[in-house]
Amino acid sequence: MEFFFFLDVYADRQLIDYYILAFKLGNLKSVELKEWSGKSYIVGIKNWEKFRETTYDIVLYELGDEIERFRDIETAFREGYKIAYREAARRGAKRILPAIGYGNPPVEVVKRFFPVEPEFEKFPEDIDGFLEEVVRNTPKELTKRGFTDEEHPF
Numbered sequence: 001m002e003f004f005f006f007l008d009v010y011a012d013r014q015l016i017d018y019y020i021l022a023f024k025l026g027n028l029k030s031v032e033l034k035e036w037s038g039k040s041y042i043v044g045i046k047n048w049e050k051f052r053e054t055t056y057d058i059v060l061y062e063l064g065d066e067i068e069r070f071r072d073i074e075t076a077f078r079e080g081y082k083i084a085y086r087e088a089a090r091r092g093a094k095r096i097l098p099a100i101g102y103g104n105p106p107v108e109v110v111k112r113f114f115p116v117e118p119e120f121e122k123f124p125e126d127i128d129g130f131l132e133e134v135v136r137n138t139p140k141e142l143t144k145r146g147f148t149d150e151e152h153p154f
């Protein structure tokens with residue numbers, strides 16, 4: 001079965017989403033899958049060695065163009081993240097962070113292959129309080145979208 005990961009990084013607040021690592025997986029028992037919008041995504045690796053051994057046809061893409069083929073997934077992750085990290089550094093970013101979510105590698109994979117020790121913000125225990133604080137501290141001019149009451153913003 002064919003899968004992919006977005007090797008996205010944040011260069012400060014700008015998302016660099018040029019790089020995709022595509023591969024085929026011969027053993028689905030080595031991963032945890034979730035369905036979202038009709039697609040299966042790998043959200044966890046149950047057995048790294050089985051996962052590593054059964055990946056094949058590993059290709060790194062940049063903006064849809066093939067840039068390199070790999071024989072092993074570990075080298076592909078290292079090279080892909082190194083390229084994305086270098087692009088963020090080239091832009092002069094003070095903080096370079098990996099993106100996490102559906103389509104991105106699971107956190108344990110990111111920690112293993114990201115070029116530097118990644119920082120992850122802890123998810124707030126009280127999400128409602130956190131969101132109320134965000135709304136309270138967001139300047140009014142940033143919340144105004146310029147739509148009339150009858151218009152839908154999307």
